[in-house]
Amino acid sequence: MRFTGQVAIVTGGAGGIGQASAKLLASQGAKVIVADINPQAGEQVAADIRAEGHEAQFHAVDVSNFERVEALVQFAIETYGQLDIMFNNAGIFGDGTENVIDMPVETYKRTIGINQDGVFYGIKAAAAQMKDKGGVIINTASIYAYIADKNQFPYHASKAAVVGMTKAAALELARYNIRVVAIAPGMIDTGLVDAWRADERVWNTIQKAHMRRQLGTAEQVAQVVAFLASDEASFMNGHAYFVDDGAASFKR
Ligand SMILES: NC(=O)c1ccc[n+]([C@@H]2O[C@H](COP(=O)([O-])OP(=O)(O)OC[C@H]3O[C@@H](n4cnc5c(N)ncnc54)[C@H](O)[C@@H]3O)[C@@H](O)[C@H]2O)c1
Numbered sequence: 001m002r003f004t005g006q007v008a009i010v011t012g013g014a015g016g017i018g019q020a021s022a023k024l025l026a027s028q029g030a031k032v033i034v035a036d037i038n039p040q041a042g043e044q045v046a047a048d049i050r051a052e053g054h055e056a057q058f059h060a061v062d063v064s065n066f067e068r069v070e071a072l073v074q075f076a077i078e079t080y081g082q083l084d085i086m087f088n089n090a091g092i093f094g095d096g097t098e099n100v101i102d103m104p105v106e107t108y109k110r111t112i113g114i115n116q117d118g119v120f121y122g123i124k125a126a127a128a129q130m131k132d133k134g135g136v137i138i139n140t141a142s143i144y145a146y147i148a149d150k151n152q153f154p155y156h157a158s159k160a161a162v163v164g165m166t167k168a169a170a171l172e173l174a175r176y177n178i179r180v181v182a183i184a185p186g187m188i189d190t191g192l193v194d195a196w197r198a199d200e201r202v203w204n205t206i207q208k209a210h211m212r213r214q215l216g217t218a219e220q221v222a223q224v225v226a227f228l229a230s231d232e233a234s235f236m237n238g239h240a241y242f243v244d245d246g247a248a249s250f251k252r
């Protein structure tokens with residue numbers, strides 16, 4: 001299988017894109033650490049993977065805490081002896097009320113702490129383990145790193161930073177044969193966008209933001225994550241790759 005003998009950490013592995021990616025990587029042979037701040041949902045994902053005959057363990061983590069992220073990487077080493085794939089995916093979205101003037105500074109800092117600092121900590125802790133035998137680090141950015149929406153100021157800031165960190169880390173870590181890439185999804189039908197589902201007008205607008213007028217699924221994104229993690233993508237490095245049905249490519 002594609003990832004036989006390899007070990008992967010997936011942060012945000014309890015929900016949406018992370019859950020689908022953890023399941024797909026495990027089904028293709030990886031031993032997976034499902035890492036999340038939500039222990040109930042995370043334990044369940046790991047149990048589901050094992051029930052399918054694959055290998056997974058849950059580890060609780062708040063990615064905005066560097067010591068906890070270091071402990072997560074250490075857990076992977078203690079449990080499975082190595083780390084080959086790090087998917088820095090955990091993230092939060094704003095509630096759509098965060099205009100730059102009125103938004104509390106704490107709201108900004110919280111989003112940056114999880115979406116931006118969390119990715120930095122994941123890169124730093126994983127690369128320290130990978131530098132002797134190489135590996136792949138995948139970071140979840142967003143089309144919102146490139147196009148602006150109103151009232152999501154900290155989210156835009158954090159996702160643009162993820163793209164910048166991906167480039168800088170790829171350059172610095174190339175000498176260790178560590179590839180660093182990012183994905184930039186469009187709107188994906190996960191818990192992250194649930195709040196918008198109830199309002200038909202808003203939901204229609206979100207759908208129409210994509211060339212084929214529908215949101216993506218977590219499984220569609222997971223397929224790209226698995227490809228980027230694989231040797232088939234061995235010449236792909238230092239970029240964010242859109243997974244957005246063209247959403248960032250056309251005028252609305
Ligand atoms: N859904 C979308 O439309 C979309 C679009 C572009 C990018 N993204 C990004 O994709 C990633 C995954 O989002 P999703 O759509 O699967 O959302 P989701 O809410 O379904 O899953 C996110 C997971 O991250 C976990 N999490 C939140 N804060 C955490 C923390 N501090 N430490 C550890 N885990 C934490 C949550 O418990 C949850 O399981 C995020 O980085 C998000 O910004 C999502």
